[in-house]
Amino acid sequence: MAMEFTDQNFDQEVLKSDKITLVDFWAPWCGPCQMMGPIVEELAVALGDKAKIGKLNVDENPATAQAFTVMSIPTVLIFKDGKVAQKFVGVQSKEVLKEALEKI
Amino acid sequence: MDKTYDLIIIGSGPAGLAASVYASRYKLEHLIFGAEEGGQMNEIYDIENWLGDTRISGHDLVARFVAHVENYGVKIKKESVSSLKKNEDGTFNVETAQGSYATKSLILATGAKPRKMNIPGEKEFTGRGVSYCATCDAGFFREKTVAVVGGGNSAATVALELSDFAAKIYLISVEEKLLAEPAWLEKIAANPKIELIRGTKVLEIKGEDKVAKIVLDKAHEDKTNLAVDGVFIEVGTEPGVELAQRIGVEIDAQSYIKVKEDMNTNVEGVFAAGDITTGSNKFRQVLTAAAEGSIAANGVYKKIKLNQNH
Numbered sequence: 530m531a532m533e534f535t536d537q538n539f540d541q542e543v544l545k546s547d548k549i550t551l552v553d554f555w556a557p558w559c560g561p562c563q564m565m566g567p568i569v570e571e572l573a574v575a576l577g578d579k580a581k582i583g584k585l586n587v588d589e590n591p592a593t594a595q596a597f598t599v600m601s602i603p604t605v606l607i608f609k610d611g612k613v614a615q616k617f618v619g620v621q622s623k624e625v626l627k628e629a630l631e632k633i
Numbered sequence: 634m635d636k637t638y639d640l641i642i643i644g645s646g647p648a649g650l651a652a653s654v655y656a657s658r659y660k661l662e663h664l665i666f667g668a669e670e671g672g673q674m675n676e677i678y679d680i681e682n683w684l685g686d687t688r689i690s691g692h693d694l695v696a697r698f699v700a701h702v703e704n705y706g707v708k709i710k711k712e713s714v715s716s717l718k719k720n721e722d723g724t725f726n727v728e729t730a731q732g733s734y735a736t737k738s739l740i741l742a743t744g745a746k747p748r749k750m751n752i753p754g755e756k757e758f759t760g761r762g763v764s765y766c767a768t769c770d771a772g773f774f775r776e777k778t779v780a781v782v783g784g785g786n787s788a789a790t791v792a793l794e795l796s797d798f799a800a801k802i803y804l805i806s807v808e809e810k811l812l813a814e815p816a817w818l819e820k821i822a823a824n825p826k827i828e829l830i831r832g833t834k835v836l837e838i839k840g841e842d843k844v845a846k847i848v849l850d851k852a853h854e855d856k857t858n859l860a861v862d863g864v865f866i867e868v869g870t871e872p873g874v875e876l877a878q879r880i881g882v883e884i885d886a887q888s889y890i891k892v893k894e895d896m897n898t899n900v901e902g903v904f905a906a907g908d909i910t911t912g913s914n915k916f917r918q919v920l921t922a923a924a925e926g927s928i929a930a931n932g933v934y935k936k937i938k939l940n941q942n943h
Contacts, residue, residue: 556769600764601769620668622713
């Protein structure tokens with residue numbers, strides 16, 4: 530299952546993660562974000578232990594969104610070794626994200 | 634694949650949802666596919682011309698449409714259609730990542746997506762100040778200065794929506810006379826946060842890590858550079874017709890699907906409805922999309938009933 534990232538756990542769960550980590554920045558009012566929800570869940574299942582997959586609600590966690598200049602949602606950031614390895618703005622397919630995770 | 638449906642509707646915006654309600658009442662055995670329930674409607678902040686509701690948000694109206702569809706036992710399949718195929722016996726195959734489905738007829742209601750301006754900086758700053766969805770992103774611009782580019786209803790409503798968040802909004806229209814409904818223009822004129830800049834083109838979007846300014850083709854208060862934190866682009870939409878073209882559906886010069894009076898395309902059994910078509914004088918409204926959906930479902934009903942009588 531996809532994880533819930535927050536301003537509080539972001540450092541520990543994402544930046545200090547020993548795995549490649551995908552973060553879906555979303556908010557409940559954002560229509561296109563609804564499309565990303567199930568895609569991210571499927572990715573979490575498909576990748577199992579190979580990567581960490583989760584969501585961050587920008588409404589509840591504005592500091593993290595601001596720290597990574599997320600000004601549009603949905604935005605997906607992929608982190609490796611505490612740094613942004615890739616950024617996607619707008620809805621992405623499961624295939625595109627899976628391929629990106631496997632390439633990094 | 635064990636079953637051939639009467640109808641598969643692709644798209645779950647107002648056109649697809651209305652088509653489903655009518656199809657249910659015509660007892661057409663059908664499926665409806667849509668990755669995002671409501672489609673572009675989710676991005677409408679405020680609808681004031683849907684008959685019977687003096688004011689409702691796009692999101693709330695979508696919820697009512699979906700409830701209406703589900704009332705007939707239909708569940709929207711949140712699968713994206715990857716391919717369409719026409720079979721020799723006149724039926725069609727619809728493929729998604731989850732499965733393959735056969736149907737006697739199709740209603741294409743996949744709508745449109747925001748048109749890009751194709752100016753320098755637009756792509757570079759997408760997600761870093763450039764946005765095509767105010768409902769998604771308005772919250773990032775609290776107490777900031779933003780530009781809305783466009784002069785139609787979408788641009789007008791986006792400017793009004795942003796006025797709940799931003800400190801200052803420039804509404805920049807290439808036309809001298811805005812195309813938006815006068816009812817919206819009155820609200821804009823009365824809103825102290827919105828400044829209208831007419832007859833002016835945005836040439837470029839500039840900044841470092843995020844948007845900092847835009848360049849105009851003529852001076853506004855003696856300057857062609859306007860400092861802004863965000864740029865909302867509302868310059869119309871373009872249809873998504875890739876799927877339709879794979880089964881030979883004809884489009885016009887602007888890529889809209891050509892439809893007849895009953896919403897049938899040039900391909901027998903393939904109907905289209907909503908923003909994707911040449912219908913309704915290309916007047917893009919929730920109301921016209923829903924109307925086209927109902928006409929398409931009626932067209933399918935007549936076609937299938939007619940075939941059964943043979």
